Amino acid sequence: MNYSLVKLFGWGVIMNKENLNLLVDTYTTAMNEVNRRINVIMNEKVHQELTSDQFGTLRFLQMKQPCTSSDIAHEFSIGKSAVTAQINRLVERNLINRTRDEQDRRIIYLTLTEDGKKLINAGTKKLYDVLGDILSEFKDEEISCFIESLEKLARIIPRK
Amino acid sequence: MNYSLVKLFGWGVIMNKENLNLLVDTYTTAMNEVNRRINVIMNEKVHQELTSDQFGTLRFLQMKQPCTSSDIAHEFSIGKSAVTAQINRLVERNLINRTRDEQDRRIIYLTLTEDGKKLINAGTKKLYDVLGDILSEFKDEEISCFIESLEKLARIIPRK
DNA sequence: TATAATAGTTCACCTATTGAACTATTCACT
DNA sequence: AGTGAATAGTTCAATAGGTGAACTATTATA
Structure with missing residues (x-):
């Protein structure tokens, strides 16, 4: 469970500017992480000589x-x-x-x-x-x- | 609505090898599309001189x-x-x-x-x-x- | 027929990445 | 204390990828 998201949504908190910024941070962090990991595994196991x-x-x-x-x-x-x-x-x-x-x-x-x-x-x-x-x-x-x-x-x- | 996903899940179809491959295609296409569009908009509106x-x-x-x-x-x-x-x-x-x-x-x-x-x-x-x-x-x-x-x-x- | 638009290439210049060889420093062990 | 391994970072040559302007060749249009 992601506590920053709980904080944002789990208790019915209204979406204000500050919460939206936190959401953007959470999104970009997760997306970057996925892209990096996928990139590593693709290079190692999928692309091979490409x-x-x-x-x-x-x-x-x-x-x-x-x-x-x-x-x-x-x-x-x-x-x-x-x-x-x-x-x-x-x-x-x-x-x-x-x-x-x-x-x-x-x-x-x-x-x-x-x-x-x-x-x-x-x-x-x-x-x-x-x-x-x-x-x-x-x-x-x-x-x-x-x-x-x-x-x-x-x-x-x-x-x- | 995405019909390939409906085909995979919407009618209770069991997940077999072929369906999983279609799912991978759908996932990679969507993810690549998001990354490309985000990249364009970041270059134009966010990074600026970086x-x-x-x-x-x-x-x-x-x-x-x-x-x-x-x-x-x-x-x-x-x-x-x-x-x-x-x-x-x-x-x-x-x-x-x-x-x-x-x-x-x-x-x-x-x-x-x-x-x-x-x-x-x-x-x-x-x-x-x-x-x-x-x-x-x-x-x-x-x-x-x-x-x-x-x-x-x-x-x-x-x-x- | 002259001019526009389109498809692709070339060029100079830049960023990013790798991997091997390197310098400098600190750690670990006898 | 002294030697060898480990760590942090740099340098270098090579490669891939990207931009944008200027270019060639071809086709469309007016």
């Missing part, structure tokens, strides 16, 4: 291929030049192919090579194992409620 | 100072040499001071300068504003339940 960013890009491609550099830039909220650099490294390692669109020759489609597919399929399997084990510790209602809130949070955060 | 990492370090110092490089390396799960590099940049910008321990001269204490305090206090205020606005959209029970789950998640993730 960085987090590379794993993210290959996962995106696995689900959305064929797609473009601009799609990736938009998905991860980074500039197109950052994507070019990353894709270059993945092409050099023969994990991704570039294919020019014959109709609109400005567009370059990105697809996974056979090596790329193998690597990301293996990584995804490990992801299911590792995160599946963790999420299994929650009760079904607990985890669905948590993910609902997470999705609501994502929707609420203002774009731009 | 990077995310620098903001994190100054926040840690704000709460835990005086502390050492090793404390920071441990907190953020990075190597000591990475900390040295970051602290160098912050010292150059006159945001942090290094002070050698007179008893044990191996230890160097890190503290915020007056400039550093001003900057991180302003940033914290903005953090409270921006995240407070977002979290205010949740009902009290909703957010406390969410944060409880987040903290439980952090505890559950295996160290090492």
Whole structure:
């Protein structure tokens, strides 16, 4: 039980500015902690020979291929030049192919090579194992409620 | 309402391997989305002249100072040499001071300068504003339940 | 046809991270 | 007291990731 939260909500305390600030602190601390721990375990057990960013890009491609550099830039909220650099490294390692669109020759489609597919399929399997084990510790209602809130949070955060 | 979750839980479906994998997908997608959006809004409205990492370090110092490089390396799960590099940049910008321990001269204490305090206090205020606005959209029970789950998640993730 | 917009690359510059080798200091033990 | 291990931090070379401006090539539009 988290006593700062009990203090905030458990006795029907009205939400004022100060309590809201405490809530923000509790939220950021917990979220940072989760992200750090997940990052460590992903690096050790899931990514293997990939960085987090590379794993993210290959996962995106696995689900959305064929797609473009601009799609990736938009998905991860980074500039197109950052994507070019990353894709270059993945092409050099023969994990991704570039294919020019014959109709609109400005567009370059990105697809996974056979090596790329193998690597990301293996990584995804490990992801299911590792995160599946963790999420299994929650009760079904607990985890669905948590993910609902997470999705609501994502929707609420203002774009731009 | 999230239909993939309804499919998993809403009709009393038993949790099998395949459902667990879908759950992992839903979780990672939502978590990545939240992290990306938070990152964007933090860069635009909270950090200002700092990077995310620098903001994190100054926040840690704000709460835990005086502390050492090793404390920071441990907190953020990075190597000591990475900390040295970051602290160098912050010292150059006159945001942090290094002070050698007179008893044990191996230890160097890190503290915020007056400039550093001003900057991180302003940033914290903005953090409270921006995240407070977002979290205010949740009902009290909703957010406390969410944060409880987040903290439980952090505890559950295996160290090492 | 001239001009806008779009897709992607290149470049210079910066931050962050790792891991090995290093300095300096203190601890522990015989 | 003296030696060797442990601890705290730095340096260095290498790599990844990021920005933003200037660029090429191509297509759309007016």
